[in-house]
Amino acid sequence: MKRRTFCEMTLLAGAAASLPLGRVISAPSQSSQTEAADLRAVKLSGAETMIERAAVRDFRASLRGTLFSPGQQGYDAARRIWNGMIDRHPALIARCADVADVVRAVTFARERELLLAVRGGGHSFPGYSMCDGGLVIDLSSMNSVRLQAVTQTAHVGGGAWVVNVDAATQKEGLATTLGQISNTGVGGLTLGGGFGWLSRRFGLACDNLVSAQIVTADGKIRRVSEKDAPDLFWAIRGGGGNFGVATSFEYRLHPLPPDVLAGHIDYPASQFKDAIEFYADLITKAPRELSVDLSLARAADGQPGAAIYVLYTGDSKAGSKVLEPVQRFGKPVKNTIGPKTYLAVQSQFDGPPVDPSNNYIKGGFVREYSAGLIEVLARDFRPDDRISAFFQSANGAVADVPQTATAFSHRNAIANMMLLGHWDDASYNEQGRAMLRANWDKVAAFTDGYYVNLNDADPKGTDHNYGPNFPRLAALKRQFDPLNLFRLNANIKPA
Numbered sequence: 402m403k404r405r406t407f408c409e410m411t412l413l414a415g416a417a418a419s420l421p422l423g424r425v426i427s428a429p430s431q432s433s434q435t436e437a438a439d440l441r442a443v444k445l446s447g448a449e450t451m452i453e454r455a456a457v458r459d460f461r462a463s464l465r466g467t468l469f470s471p472g473q474q475g476y477d478a479a480r481r482i483w484n485g486m487i488d489r490h491p492a493l494i495a496r497c498a499d500v501a502d503v504v505r506a507v508t509f510a511r512e513r514e515l516l517l518a519v520r521g522g523g524h525s526f527p528g529y530s531m532c533d534g535g536l537v538i539d540l541s542s543m544n545s546v547r548l549q550a551v552t553q554t555a556h557v558g559g560g561a562w563v564v565n566v567d568a569a570t571q572k573e574g575l576a577t578t579l580g581q582i583s584n585t586g587v588g589g590l591t592l593g594g595g596f597g598w599l600s601r602r603f604g605l606a607c608d609n610l611v612s613a614q615i616v617t618a619d620g621k622i623r624r625v626s627e628k629d630a631p632d633l634f635w636a637i638r639g640g641g642g643n644f645g646v647a648t649s650f651e652y653r654l655h656p657l658p659p660d661v662l663a664g665h666i667d668y669p670a671s672q673f674k675d676a677i678e679f680y681a682d683l684i685t686k687a688p689r690e691l692s693v694d695l696s697l698a699r700a701a702d703g704q705p706g707a708a709i710y711v712l713y714t715g716d717s718k719a720g721s722k723v724l725e726p727v728q729r730f731g732k733p734v735k736n737t738i739g740p741k742t743y744l745a746v747q748s749q750f751d752g753p754p755v756d757p758s759n760n761y762i763k764g765g766f767v768r769e770y771s772a773g774l775i776e777v778l779a780r781d782f783r784p785d786d787r788i789s790a791f792f793q794s795a796n797g798a799v800a801d802v803p804q805t806a807t808a809f810s811h812r813n814a815i816a817n818m819m820l821l822g823h824w825d826d827a828s829y830n831e832q833g834r835a836m837l838r839a840n841w842d843k844v845a846a847f848t849d850g851y852y853v854n855l856n857d858a859d860p861k862g863t864d865h866n867y868g869p870n871f872p873r874l875a876a877l878k879r880q881f882d883p884l885n886l887f888r889l890n891a892n893i894k895p896a
């Protein structure tokens with residue numbers, strides 16, 4: 402079985418790179434789609450319900466986009482999301498073409514109290530963007546990117562992928578923080594926070610939001626920004642998909658010339674612990690132009706290996722100097738650091754947009770690389786074909802924003818630590834999840850909260866994860882979504 406690190410997995414999102422902006426997703430003609438009978442569906446309460454054939458017909462006719470139902474052409478492709486482990490069968494998938502379609506779909510779900518999932522890029526590890534028996538609002542066709550040179554902002558459709566934004570902004574020598582995998586959706590990523598190569602320098606994706614357009618549970622279209630609906634604007638910057646469907650985002654852009662210094666240096670098992678220690682020291686001192694991540698994965702020789710990934714986005718001369726200690730450290734088995742384009746870095750591991758393999762993750766924020774954590778990693782963590790670890794840096798400009806200024810509360814972390822499980826054989830799913838959790842138990846004590854964009858439901862509830870922001874979030878949830886229509890996410894129950 403092929404070993405995959407976090408970065409390689411991100412690459413799987415990459416087929417997006419070859420797709421043109423505003424890609425067209427083929428869909429059957431609506432006139433050829435008719436319901437043979439009433440549809441069995443699931444309500445928010447979990448109870449079964451029937452949706453009358455005529456209601457489905459009228460709903461379909463009201464949409465500019467496409468409505469998929471079981472058995473119809475395109476339904477199976479439409480219900481596939483990135484993680485091969487997720488195999489769900491919704492009653493209906495509304496691939497919306499515009500905000501009016503989203504309003505109709507939200508209204509259809511609310512009036513019937515149907516279980517509702519919202520799909521941006523479909524990259525949720527636990528599969529929050531797909532459901533069994535409910536309605537899925539699929540934003541994949543709403544992926545346009547429009548730059549405004551004067552304000553240096555980009556208006557981006559709620560279903561766009563990272564690659565859509567990167568490709569458009571880099572043409573103008575601009576960029577904003579987005580994830581490290583090019584076909585990850587910007588929707589889920591931004592609403593939950595959004596770490597990437599640029600977050601040490603420019604803050605999280607959500608910190609770069611200037612405004613957004615949201616369809617709330619009451620079916621209203623709202624513009625949210627510091628001036629308009631500031632409470633909602635606060636809530637969507639870290640509160641995940643709890644508050645409505647984000648149909649578009651406006652991001653602040655930053656000058657970023659296309660040429661950067663980047664690559665990775667790989668160390669053998671004999672330097673596993675040394676490399677972790679070196680990385681831990683480096684990340685506390687690195688200038689903000691330098692992003693450094695650490696991967697612990699099985700190396701080509703079958704032994705545990707450590708790899709330090711870097712991207713320097715400042716002046717290249719200064720970058721070479723900053724990277725000198727990295728270049729000098731240890732006896733690496735591979736060193737790929739050199740000039741690259743930012744787009745190449747963002748898409749370096751691109752692969753198919755849906756992964757046939759099964760993926761499971763546990764992650765948590767680390768405030769410091771204590772001797773205890775390094776000891777446990779070096780002694781007890783043995784990456785193999787099915788498990789690897791990745792440390793995504795979470796400091797720098799992320800910490801410039803006060804903890805209660807946005808819903809995202811993890812402002813004092815140094816890294817987002819992740820254990821990643823990946824295997825081909827679905828019959829291994831249960832065992833694989835148990836194996837990963839057992840490994841997680843060894844390091845969990847060193848974490849403080851987790852990233853809502855990664856984990857599955859927390860048995861302790863999500864409250865503690867939003868830190869001091871939870872009471873305000875729960876009150877806003879009651880105000881804007883008393884039914885908890887938007888519940889397939891790191892859910893905040895209405896206060």
Ligand SMILES: Cc1cc2nc3c(=O)[nH]c(=O)nc-3n(C[C@H](O)[C@H](O)[C@H](O)COP(=O)(O)OP(=O)(O)OC[C@H]3O[C@@H](n4cnc5c(N)ncnc54)[C@H](O)[C@@H]3O)c2cc1C
Pocket residue numbers: 410411412414482483518519520521522523524525526528529530540559560579580581582584585586587588589590591592593594595596597641642643645646647648854855889890891
């Ligand atoms: C391979 C891989 C690499 C990753 N790399 C990074 C990374 O570098 N940095 C990082 O921060 N995270 C990363 N992530 C995590 C990523 O942020 C989440 O998976 C995120 O949910 C992806 O967004 P999406 O739109 O594709 O998700 P989806 O699966 O579509 O949705 C996830 C959640 O967000 C909600 N949602 C999505 N779009 C909208 C919208 N427009 N309006 C309202 N709700 C919406 C959904 O309802 C669901 O609850 C990675 C994940 C994977 C699988």
